[in-house]
Amino acid sequence: MSDRYTVISADCHAGADLLDYKPYVERRHHEAFDAWAATYVNPYADLLADTADKNWNSERRLAELEDDGIVAEVVFPNTIPPFFPSASLMAPAPTAEEFEQRWAGLRAHNRWLADFCAAAPGRRAGVFQILLNDVDEAVKEIRWAADAGLRGGLLLPGTPPGSGLPELYASTYDPIWAVCAELDVPVNHHAGSASPPLGDEPAARAVFMVETTWFSHRALWHLIFGGAFRRHPDLKLVLTEQGSGWIPGVLDMLDYYHGRLVAAATKASTAESKFGAGLAAAMGKGPSEVWRDNCFVGASFMRPHEVPLRDRIGLDKIMWGSDYPHDEGTHPYSREGLRIAYAGLPREEIAAMVGGNAARVYGFDLAYLDGIAAKVGPTVEEIAEPLGTPPADATSPVFARGGSVRVW
Template sequence: MTGPRDGAVTAGRYTVISADCHAGADLLDYRPYLARAHHDAFDAWAATYVNPYEDLLADTADRNWNSDRRLAELEADGIVAEVVFPNTIPPFFPSASLLAPAPTREEFTLRWAGLRAHNRWLADFCALAPGRRAGVAQILLNDVDEAVREVRRAHAAGLTGGILLPGTPPGSSLPELHSTVYDPLWAVCAELGVPVNHHGGSASPPLGHEPAARAVFMVETTWFSHRALWHLCFGGAFQRHPGLRLVLTEQGAGWIPPVLATLDYYHARLTTSRAQLDSAEAKFGAGLGVRAPSAYWRENCFVGASFMRPHEAPLRHRIGIDKIMWGSDYPHDEGTYPHSREGLRAAYAGLPREEVAAMVGGNAAVVYGFDLRLLDRIAARVGPTATEIAEPLTEPPAGATSPVFATGAAGRAW
């Protein structure tokens, strides 16, 4: 893609696609999607499982699986389509799969069965709203051949959101993402045009349960998620697989220009040293390709800029107008629902319409294969108007919990 989508404001309304939403089945509803051989193990696991997440126990938990409620609430929020990441607990997992990337040998078979059950459920869930949901399939990295088979199966089942790439946090025992052991995975994703999504929070190591752990997690978690970018760049994944696409979701967007500058600096420094064989740094440049990381960003990478903050929008040209995909993070508390229109105003008021149109929907349509002819017709009925989004937000909506409305260093004084 070379630029933002042209003519993306239909009947004066934006076609808004959320590039970051979450869904999953209610716990017992996963059972029909498991092979019969796993039913007894599932019954035993489910009978003693205690869900650790308050939002999955609340009366609003059905937003994850109630298709009609979900469509109605998203439309009321001005959103016509969504990229669907996991949220509920898949079978045989102790917690959300984002936080459990590396099962033991004993757990491996059941964990794989649980993720496949989620993927099968998600394909059916997306089929309830044809053309409006791009489901993201889950995989494990312990067995790359199994991961490749699941990518092909999920793609054939109609999950157009690509795959959720697990993290490889310290202590996971998994090879790091720069390893060539993952080349078969990158190859099949490039072959099928399957986006590789790396979601924030999916690569952090355990930090314990002391009171400070949550604050430390907030400081470190996005950095651990960012690592996928330089691992794939320096590991040569994009060089060997030019069609590979990496999407970094719910990790913010303002970090991208300075990090690319840092990566380019090290790339130039180490490749120069490699050419000077008497340099003490020459050995550190071994294996690096000739292209700078910023070149791979321009050609292979995108950002799922969930609830994009006001201070990030001025960086849009440095990030790339055609790289940014806004997300509401529905149904999470930190998401913008039911104030997505105000969230869009906070980030994009006063910007050129064609740029806003690209960031709120046009780019996601290209990356995830949405049919804009279908979605434009829905947006003409429910989408936010261009005039509305152009109006600066002067104060946050009452009861809003999304960080996009926060004050402070990364927010604004309302």
């Protein structure tokens, strides 16, 4: 047994430099791409800084991740896809032409990502993008992505209030769940894509921070109550960068409502009976059983107060992530982030949460990665040592005062 951990970050981000998307855009859209690129104003400071190339500089990423003890990564999008006015996939597309261009932009990103992952064989699982407005096109793109080797799976957009899209529990999306189950494509729902617009009032950003994870959690109960897992028992759902401490309580709540509504449906004279009508047959298993069999959590920079809940969450469900290259991520202090969360835990449990589970969900070759980790991975002895004072310049919430208090 190696004296080092094989660390796979289940939450990293990447994307092409804006103009580098052009070769991946269909030629018929090149003129429109030039016009879009000439007027696009990037709203994100980190994508304008000198360090922005962390998103697309393959050699730099490999070096910085290895320095941080990480040997492989699940790669979510980060830069703006062509033809979008903002990062949101829910941005309105008022005309059919604009909608067609948005699809062309997402396909360009996906094809760039396939090449980016191929530049580091076995070390990147790319997460590809779709739109939900056209299910047939989405299914085609899922099949293309699976053939192209994008093992990170599908990034599921949210359906926030006001989007005009059917809710995620709608049968409209069943072809998407079917093809993902057929091809063993994980369905990832990342925080940030499901929140409605909140306007420009001073409180808006704070309210967004408070609510964004809740809006992202909605995908869990939508798919459970919608019966997606009954119809497609091999479907895998991964909830990423939404924390993990909420899961036991939410599962208790969902189990409560499930049991209450199913029971009420047998009592035709009650006011609640209509709410549970047909629910048992449509859902199949209860919420906790669905979680046990089908769901996982990308527990980005897992906080110490979440760790004591690991058995209730499921040790085989938790996948640690560094959130590289975001400044709320743990780079360049991922070893310290692991220590502050996991010091004192059994070695086998740490190995599962920092790499083994992600290898299983996303299809990484763990034996291959073990060879790399034997040179760059954090040592078992190192992670076993509790962290005293966090690095003074660390920016990750895992080191935040109050967020790093372990409750046993």
